[in-house]
Amino acid sequence: MSTAVAARDVAVIGAGAAGLAAARQLRREGHSVVVFERESLVGGTWIYTQNTEPDPLGIDPTRPVVHSSLYASLRTNLPRESMSFREYPFVPKKSGQRDPRRFPGHKEVLEYLKDYASEFGLGELVRFETEVNRVWRMGNGKWEVRSRKIGGKEEEEKDEGFDAVVVCNGHYSEPRIALIPAVDGWPGKQIHSHNYRVPEPFRNQVVVVIGSAASAVDISREIASVANQVHIASRSTSAEEAAMLPGYDNVWLHPMIERAHEDGTISFTNGFKIAADVILHCTGYKHHFPFLDTKGIVTVDDNRVGPLYKHVFPPSLAPWLSFVGLPYKRVDSRHIIGRILLPSQDEMMKDVEAFYSSLQKSGVPKRYTHNLSGYQFDYNDWLAEQCGCRKTEEWRRKMYSATSLNRQVRPETYRDEWEDQDLVLEAYQDFEKQISCKDVSLKLQNFKI
Numbered sequence: 001m002s003t004a005v006a007a008r009d010v011a012v013i014g015a016g017a018a019g020l021a022a023a024r025q026l027r028r029e030g031h032s033v034v035v036f037e038r039e040s041l042v043g044g045t046w047i048y049t050q051n052t053e054p055d056p057l058g059i060d061p062t063r064p065v066v067h068s069s070l071y072a073s074l075r076t077n078l079p080r081e082s083m084s085f086r087e088y089p090f091v092p093k094k095s096g097q098r099d100p101r102r103f104p105g106h107k108e109v110l111e112y113l114k115d116y117a118s119e120f121g122l123g124e125l126v127r128f129e130t131e132v133n134r135v136w137r138m139g140n141g142k143w144e145v146r147s148r149k150i151g152g153k154e155e156e157e158k159d160e161g162f163d164a165v166v167v168c169n170g171h172y173s174e175p176r177i178a179l180i181p182a183v184d185g186w187p188g189k190q191i192h193s194h195n196y197r198v199p200e201p202f203r204n205q206v207v208v209v210i211g212s213a214a215s216a217v218d219i220s221r222e223i224a225s226v227a228n229q230v231h232i233a234s235r236s237t238s239a240e241e242a243a244m245l246p247g248y249d250n251v252w253l254h255p256m257i258e259r260a261h262e263d264g265t266i267s268f269t270n271g272f273k274i275a276a277d278v279i280l281h282c283t284g285y286k287h288h289f290p291f292l293d294t295k296g297i298v299t300v301d302d303n304r305v306g307p308l309y310k311h312v313f314p315p316s317l318a319p320w321l322s323f324v325g326l327p328y329k330r331v332d333s334r335h336i337i338g339r340i341l342l343p344s345q346d347e348m349m350k351d352v353e354a355f356y357s358s359l360q361k362s363g364v365p366k367r368y369t370h371n372l373s374g375y376q377f378d379y380n381d382w383l384a385e386q387c388g389c390r391k392t393e394e395w396r397r398k399m400y401s402a403t404s405l406n407r408q409v410r411p412e413t414y415r416d417e418w419e420d421q422d423l424v425l426e427a428y429q430d431f432e433k434q435i436s437c438k439d440v441s442l443k444l445q446n447f448k449i
């Protein structure tokens with residue numbers, strides 16, 4: 001992501017999808033790259049673990065952190081073709097115990113990311129089981145990175161200087177909780193979806209699920225198979241729409257919770273009241289950079305990480321500090337990370353201010369700053385253009401829309417039934433043009449049969 005042609009020493013924090021892609025491109029540009037990774041393997045979020053945090057709501061800042069928020073049954077909510085890195089298609093593999101489904105389980109995504117890292121020799125750049133504890137800028141403009149081996153002693157901490165730091169630490173680990181009036185006096189249990197793994201603990205319980213995004217949809221349906229009742233509280237349900245979820249006899253949709261009560265009941269804004277055992281917050285995550293000290297230049301304010309030019313560069317620190325992978329509700333810009341020519345610091349700052357003020361004028365809360373819903377492809381294309389890369393493929397755009405529509409029409413079965421087979425064919429034809437890969441050819445042969 002550097003404007004400079006000279007080789008630089010760059011630290012990348014995190015070896016998830018974003019860190020791997022950033023490391024690959026930086027090395028291609030001739031930089032010397034060290035990727036710091038807490039875990040013992042690449043893949044980030046996609047490394048499933050049964051472990052959960054001792055604080056089920058994830059609000060205790062001293063708690064031991066579990067990075068991944070995956071639940072055991074998770075399958076992707078996007079088709080594998082549209083999750084593909086452009087130069088390394090995510091195609092079904094014949095070998096071993098791979099999951100060939102178009103919307104595969106989480107293990108398959110992890111395998112794909114491991115394959116990606118090994119295809120491009122990225123593992124050799126990664127310092128595994130090494131946690132970054134502090135990153136700060138020295139007087140000479142260089143960045144100091146303090147890291148420690150997991151389980152290592154404080155005196156074994158190591159400080160190293162880098163020209164640039166790319167932050168790719170993920171943004172699905174620090175829970176955001178719904179504010180529920182009087183919940184402190186409510187006697188039930190609360191948990192955030194970050195700590196949800198399997199439905200069994202909810203057997204015979206009355207569960208209130210808050211949220212309406214992908215995790216809330218998946219988890220509430222899964223819990224319904226064992227729970228006594230599931231009540232989904234969602235901003236997107238109006239009082240008039242409150243009803244039983246079609247296809248279920250124990251799941252109800254409600255508008256938001258009004259308050260909790262000391263007698264164990266929860267009341268909703270539609271007047272409905274229920275005695276509940278558990279509140280499950282599927283309410284998303286907060287951006288969190290506990291290791292980053294920019295002397296207040298970059299802050300997180302109501303989940304806006306800023307000021308950031310195009311969600312990547314703090315103008316006064318660019319290009320020496322950058323953030324990759326912040327935007328969400330995106331198809332993904334991972335496939336177009338490359339070199340970008342930056343305008344002046346002043347111009348970048350003006351652009352950021354204009355962007356923030358346009359959000360304010362449209363009444364968009366700060367916490368949705370990095371939500372690119374509705375213009376993610378324009379953003380990707382803009383980035384691609386700056387980097388001299390091809391724009392988003394037409395099939396990728398169309399497939400995203402087709403999947404979103406299919407998810408609405410077939411919320412229960414969209415991962416196994418679809419009508420965009422023509423786009424799948426287009427995707428594979430495109431993959432074949434870019435890369436000669438045995439698995440792509442095999443898949444194309446299947447189309448021809």
Ligand SMILES: Cc1cc2nc3c(=O)[nH]c(=O)nc-3n(C[C@H](O)[C@H](O)[C@H](O)COP(=O)(O)OP(=O)(O)OC[C@H]3O[C@@H](n4cnc5c(N)ncnc54)[C@H](O)[C@@H]3O)c2cc1C
Binds near residue numbers: 074
């Ligand atoms: C439940 C769930 C379902 C999802 N489903 C999909 C889907 O279907 N399709 C899709 O495209 N995306 C999905 N996503 C989004 C997914 O997070 C992204 O696709 C992508 O994997 C994010 O990659 P990342 O590299 O930004 O972050 P991560 O994958 O989170 O990687 C960050 C890495 O940084 C490391 N790290 C963090 N802090 C430190 C530190 N201090 N020192 C050293 N290392 C550190 C972590 O260990 C981790 O390996 C889902 C996310 C969640 C939570």
